[in-house]
Amino acid sequence: QMIELPEQMNEDLSVFMSVMSADTWSTVLSESQRKHLTKFLPTFPENDAAEKSDTLRHLFNGDNFKYGNPLKEFHKKLKGGRFSPDIAKYINLCRKAKHREYKCQQHIYYTNLLKEILINRQRILQTASM
């Protein structure tokens, strides 16, 4: 799925944030579009509607969610090319390679650990029986 974005949006955080803003939300989008987008927001057990609009306010304000704001984090990746097809492909390949290396490391770790435990346990049992 491809979306074409004007270059200024990728380059400039302030342009991006003014496009993805509370203003756009309330004046540019239609009622049915807002309703559709609301489905992608988290669901709260109580005061769902109020919490959802609170969430939107925090999101568009650029407030911190979890070590950053989702919109700002998105822009950082966008600017870094994370979403352009070629780069995305190589990032995913790189991730897979790192993951394979990790699996390998885990294997080595447990092989060594088993040896270590067998030897140490033997030593402790011997000491205890002396």
Added chain:
Amino acid sequence: MSGAGEWCLIESDPGVFTELIKGFGLHLLGPSSWQHDIAHGIRVNSDACVKGVQVEELWSLDPENFENLRPIHGLIFLFKWKADDEPQGSLVMDNRLDKIFFAKQVINNACATQAILSILLNCSHPNLELGKDLTTFKEFVMTFDPATKGLSLSNSNVIRSVHNSFARQQMFEFDQKAASKDDDVYHFVSYMPIEGRLYELDGLKEGPIDHGQIPTETDWLDVVRPILEKRIQKYSADEIHFNLMAVMSDRRSKYQKRIDEINQLIQSGTMETDDLHSEISKLELLIKDEQNKMDRYKVENIRRKHNYLPFIMEMLKILAQEGKLVNLVEKVNGKPKAVQQALVY
């Protein structure tokens, strides 16, 4: 390793961690200052214990975020997998190992429990007292090497049964697609101050990692912050999801304990009760505050853990489809330049 099947996987939710700690029968003594504060010099029995250490998730490293949670006894990073990294500090191989509880990761599923135990068994905070089971366990394994400590932990029936009482309700919040198809396990790294130095306890390393002296008059949290920042940056760059959790004193049970003590004083009828009644209402207010804060926390958790990428993509898509993106950019920034492509994934 054998025995892994007997350890169930539990979720990384702070609430589950909190219950897990209670399950270990940990006791928290009221701050000693209370014993001095009590009017008319009546002494309170210091054997009286309060159960209560709790775990809260951290969403930012801002000092004010830490402020609300003090005192923090230790911090736990949890993540699904990581590339091997060079430790920032130096590996402890000397006789400090006799004093620091450090166990190697033997059973993966036990990692949440091991993360908490690493902090509890090393915590010397005056308010904190280990229950009987953990004290016995600590004494039993203290002279063992890290690998045998890990083995003993995984063989401990007491610890395992507490752990297993928290059967997994759901997979980790992380990467649910990946979780269903591969068998990745979870890792933890704990950070805590021990005898004036900052240590990192990572069960996959050969020993504790020493991050150096905590300067006097300095809060250990200020020393650990830049180290955490570096780690978070690395995880974000590698798109590895993580949780950062704080093990802290449970204020509610502290206040409740004090109320119980005052009620006893009132019943004994040996002293003026007006002051005591007003202290009780003050404490009840504080408990209510904490309760409100915790309720708020649950809502915040839902908000902060959500994945907003689909929302952002969908909003961009709608705006792009109707050609509104170009208009909007034009409005703030003059005529749009060339059009770039973005990939939705």
